[in-house]
Amino acid sequence: MKIKEILQITNHRPWKMPAEEWKYYQEWNDAVFLHWQVEPAELREFVPPELEIDLYDDKAWVSVVAFTMQKIRPRNLPPFPPVSDFHEINIRTYVKNNNKTGVYFLSIEGGTGISCRVARTLSELPYRYSRMKRQECYYNSVNHKFGDRLEILYNIGGEISHKTGPDHWLTERYALFQETPTAINEFEIHHIPWPVYTIELTKTEVHYPRFSKLLKDAPHLAHYSPGVQVIAWDKIKTRRIARTGI
Template sequence: MRTTWSPKVSLPVMHQRWTALTFIHWRYPPATVQRLLPAGLTVETFDEAAYVGLVPFLMEGVRPPAVPALPWLSRFPETNVRTYVRDGDGRRGLWFLSLDAGRLPAVLAARAGFWLPYYWSRMAVRVEDGLYRYRCRRRWPGPAAARGDADVELGAPLTPEERDERVSFLTDRYRLFSVVAGRLVHAEVEHPPWPLRHARLRHLRQDLVRAAGLPDSGEEPLVHASAGVATRIGMWRPPRTAAPGHLH
């Protein structure tokens, strides 16, 4: 079993629960992904391949510290397109190519406060017996109504032996990066290890990965599912190694 331990976020700026989640991953040539990254980040590889994940889930309990969660604003579907990177200091983390969310106020707040590429979408997540159903149709911004629909059949929990180095590479990620006012920044995310299950796609119709600037992988994806985790998200911090943060 391989696990990278979560940092402790002593002063969170946001509490969230990520539930009914599926990791859908494709392999890519590293150069194909690197061209989408800002200066200061390098695509991280596993067995000489970069990975891009399509990650649909249900966001719940979204609130700042000492503020109660408001039912309508604090619970909504989300779907991320993400990849795995290191900064100039060698720290591992996530770079989001896009994030679709089903609440316009949340999208506007995340764009303004976190400088993340959020999109407002018509979305739904349904949890049925042994099945997660996701629906996503992008509304704003951008002219193309990108889609991300998936039906995921849940399998058995992963054994400790099945939580190998590749699973750890794809799921044990406790830092996210962004570019704020032209400067690369990072924030740490605290949460327990993912309770992972095997999963199988019954249905997938999506062009969110293509809308993020990537071609079709041409390979079958690797799929895992999780009931979810509670998270504490820290404040943005600059890297120790200065680097310009422009986007290509």
Template sequence: MNPEVVTLSTPRPVRRSLLVQRWTDLAFLHWPVDPALVAPLLPAGTVPDTLDGVTYVGLIGFRMEGVGFLSGPGVPYLGSFAETNVRLYSVDAQGRRGVVFRSLEAERLIPVLVARATLNLPYMWSRMRLTRDGDVLTYTTRRRWPGPRGAAGEMTVRVGAALTEPTPLEQFLTARWGLHTAAWGRTVHLANEHPPWPLHRAELLSLSDTLIGAAGLPQPAGPPVSVLYSPGVPVTFGAVSRPAGDVQQPHS
């Protein structure tokens, strides 16, 4: 198995739209983590995706806007909400790189219930707030349901200069064209596409977090190795497909 090349644009254009949405005001925080610790947390048929032998855990805060089905318009009110997720990096037997969500905090209960029931995504109903003061953004969350109730996080970042050429690590962490999840008794892959990320450097001003630990991962002991910001992109999700065959740890 050879993982696909990391590309700034999708290698698999979505032919039939399942969902449309827009992600805005994203903050990406990442820490290195031992692939051996991550492997048991991934769906069957996937392994940790690595760069130079290291994989990463991401804490991503943003606002979801205009969620709509097929190519239709966004659902009023329910289709727009703040979100913070904890994610890992995966690759399947077909070489498709993706993300695996360990938790997704969202402030709208109905989208949480729908995502849990349809794709078994670990959405959590939470109190959320995203505020902006000039170039400083603060993302705040406190979990309501399900447990562990009270898992929480608050991160504040200052937006810096635009990136003209992302590093290999920055590309590896952000250029993800699908997700893997265990649903309907099997592992499935849900592809997405969007324009290349408009990325900015960012400075982490403060962080208080228990979401990573609540997701079954060691709580990071030090600062993140990568802090990025993006004003956002429109996103399209395509059809669900199933990874085929067994998979072995990729070489990187």
């Protein structure tokens, strides 16, 4: 689908798109979503105090999203595959800020070192390199420095034609909030609604020691999507309020 067509499909958005020109294009393809329901109090220590934890039926959620990033590029430049195409895993939760609902990343891993360095420099998102391997219906990632490991084997089921409840709440997010030492950065994004399919997990090993009390046992819910084309705007910075101890 052409970018002009994507920008004209807006009825599903919870708020209007930014008036400014978009800055980046990217594709999030072949995505596997693993979702855990968690207690808000357990999650609070991982989220900056400036951000409100978003709840569904009084529960917080944390998701592991494994996909393949492709064709990421600035507005007026073509993609450069050695940098623009790489596997990615993010661990995210759901937050509110400035009357908008969005996501917050607990962790972001990329499968190409140079792509992580470029993304970290341009976006200030906390990208780090992990060794990743991907085949049909299989995803594997290892990071020895942090002791992190992900291995999933799966079968794709039928399409969920009408997303409701958590299927919709967990996937349709059009803002990202991330902290730096001095600011909360807000990123606006746009894409058509995620096409979402059921998924059967035949092997699931999710080992992230830092988040062991959040990613317990098997996920409560899982989805698969062939992906979306994404338009992104430049970050907006809000200075953080200095907090001092009593």
